[in-house]
Amino acid sequence: MRKIWDIHGGIHPTENKKQSLSEPILQAAIPPYLYVPLSQHIGAAAKPIVQVGDKVLKGQAIASASAAVSVPVHAPSSGTVFAIENKTVPHPSGIDDLCIVIETDGLDQWRERKARQDFNFFADDELLSIIRNAGIAGMGGAGFPAAIKLKSNDSKPIDTLIMNGTECEPYITADHSLMLEKANDIATGLAILAKIIKPKTILFGIEDNKLDVVNGIETALNRIDFSTQSGCTTDVRVVTFPTKYPSGGEKQLIEILTGKQVPSRGLPADIGIVCHNIGTAVAIKDAVCLDQPLISRITTVTGEAVNRPRNYHVLIGTPVSFLLEQSQYQADKNNRLIMGGPMMGFALADISAPIIKTSNCILAPTEAELPTPPPAQACIRCGMCAEACPASLLPQQLYWFSQGKELEKLEQHNIADCIECGACSYVCPSNIPLVQYYRASKTDIKQREIDHHNAELAKRRFDTRQDRLIRLEQEKIAAKQARQAARKKTNPPNDKPPTANTSAANADTTATTDNAEREATVKAAIERATIKKATLSTTTDDPVARAQAKREAQLAQDQADPEAKLKRAVESAQQRLEKLQIKLAAAKESDDPNVNILEAGLEKAQSKLISSQQALDDYKKASHSED
């Protein structure tokens, strides 16, 4: 019997796990539409590589990884890409996000697969790329891309691999049923992990409320020789330990099994440990041995508002409402729908949100089962939260600092180590939603970091711009000075001391004549300018005023000589007519669709010409008769 350690704090909420374990895992039906979000976990969203209307086969990649921390997305079933648009996604905000909507054809037709039962065929880096390309993200909760966790880092050698079969949160039995029914798949997945990581110790952690799976897991593990896989003597142990929430947290499980603590703000790899969920192991086995990417998962549907609580093997992208129907969901009994468990889950704003890679449970409780939390009351400084905190933090202090938005103090009190397990809120006699305060403050801290980073960038850009402006100004001044200096050289100043007395007189006279000439030209230019100004009676730099002046001048001229105006009208009408005729001819030749418009224009121009001609004739007649 291996020694186990205890963690600080923790709680013992009612488990409520029996309900969903009464029946075996059921393959859920294929819904008519699958909504596959492009961002299902930590890291950058995937980029769609299909178009609306494309036919896709089951398992075909439909979106590719867009960054280092990102995984591709695959079609969960065969069908047609119906849309790529913003749809409701399972997220506490209720904000829509980009999804690929697939209209399924019901055939569930796989793309070509290369099944290979013997994974020893692959080299380690090939296995890694298979895992990455299969879109495997941690199936436990946070959904960290599995391939990144597996990548070896020479500075941080891993000696212990931990399989997390804890599933400490109430109601959820997805991992439990997986261990009951697919022990062999878990063992094979673990063997692949051992081949990549090459650990000296493999610890399989199971809480003692799941003792019924231990035998099956041990038999499955005994069938595999882990020492050959890892290339060194590997000790494999199934370790059971007392049930307590939240012993399934990565850092908590490591402490329970090894007695080591992951350093604050560090990773398990810092102390030579890596931790994977059993769901991830099964997904890796499917990807490597069956060439099946991660397109489905086990999800628990439970709560008193469903008549048939059970576990489903469900396609990613299946709407929650569709899944609930299969469990005979009674919407009127349900007070709020929760994705995840009662401790760490979040209320779903929309029942049509899809199942994603990290959705381990859909909880539909009645009001009596999981009452709406009563209004928060004052903190009475009882200190129960500090006793319950599994990370040994001071939740009460964090609460005050969160209220006061003292982000610096929060950081000093290690809010970053809070795993948001909800144990503090659970024990709080005043019903203060403590975790929500911490979540808000954590995002505020993150936002402040981003803001400071952006401010630093903006400052750099501002400084560069200032420097540039100063430099340009200096260059301008320098250029001006250079020009002046050059002018001085070519036109030596008049008061230059004469070289000889005789030439001095001559120079003087030429200078005076030069000056006189220049003065005359300048005077003439000024006169021209004033005349021009007078005629336009406005400043030259105002185009509107200039145009007005021109018009007025024209008007005055017209009044003086009305015949000229009429003549001009006739002339312009004639000109327009000619132009139009030419255009029309050209348009007719090239079958231009504007022919009709041009013809109408021509008619108008003709009538205008006639009327202006008429006006001119009338005027002439009138003036003649006057004569």
Place this chain on the structure above:
Amino acid sequence: MIEFISLNPLLSALIALAALGLSFGAILGFGAVKFAVEGDPIVEQINAILPQTQCGQCGYPGCKPYAEAIAEGDAINKCPPGGEAGINELANLLDREPLALDDDHGQEDIKKVAFIREEECIGCTKCIQACPIDAILGAAKVMHTVISSECTGCDLCVEPCPVDCIDMLPVSVGTQAWKWQIPERNPFYNANIIASDQRSVDTPKAKH
């Protein structure tokens, strides 16, 4: 020596003290020259807290001048883009009382970025000249555009635009940028005061 000290205890003590004073003074003087800090480090620290929008809402031509003014004793509540969080940080740094934002200099607003309606842009380059951080791209008589990832939302480009084609649009919040909010306080009773606190809050009222 010993004899001199025992004969003139007062004088020797004075001499010893003077010698000590001189030597330490020399060390300090040397240190002050050798390890002199150039510029005013507090200005840099204040400037690091300011949001660097360079918007001038504080009445100074940029964040650095305002940082200098704060170091000289100006109020810390003139920066709307920095908002309450910025004021709190400044108050912490300078050990001053955190004040409410001064309304004369504008309101705290959600983050916005400039957006040029490109079909209306006439290519006059006036906004480019106004942008304090070179976040607008374009050339004379061709369309301009804002690099939205660099824009600080200072809205200095809006006013010079002769055709009014620049909008300040709020930055859209996706699932990645969404933030949890601090829970709202219960409006029916003051949920943050317990009986022992209540007394201290009520004392000023209960004078009579």
